[in-house]
Amino acid sequence: MVLEQYIQRVEEKLHLLVKKLQQVQAENVLLKEEVTIQQQALQQQQQAVQGLEERLQLMKIASTAQGGTTIAAEDDAFRKEIRGKINDYIKEIDRCIALLNS
Template sequence: MVLEQYIQRIEEKLHLLLKKMQQVQAENVSLREELNTRQQQIQEQQGMIQGLEEKLQMVKIAATTQGTHSLAEDDEAFRKEIKGKINDYIKEIDRCIALLNA
């Protein structure tokens, strides 16, 4: 009789353990879905940030080339960077022209 009660308690504990395991697995699935959703949101936001940074760069370039009063006009480092990029583009264009003429 004692052995039967012992086995019955073990079975009850096993059923409880299995039930908890199923709950944890369900929670794990839910958390993974939430993680995937958050990762997608982060990627979308990073894309938006990159797009906005590019737009800001274009606005600064346009303001510099048009001679309008803006933050870009006050930023000497930005002007030097833009001049450097323009010079690099001109050199690359010259190389391409030289290759086409060869």
């Protein structure tokens, strides 16, 4: 009799553990879905930020080209950056021309 009660208690505990396992697994699935959604949202926000940064850069270029004024220190840094980019573009164009000629 005592052995049967012991076995019954073990079975009850086992059933409880199985239920908890199923709950944890279901919660895990939901959390994984939420992580995926959050990652997609983050990626969209990063793309939006990148697009806005590119627009800001273009606006700075346009402003400088039109003779707009900016803060002196910012202007010098911006000009150096633009010169560097232009030099990179020229190097890339030269590489493309060299490839076309060969």
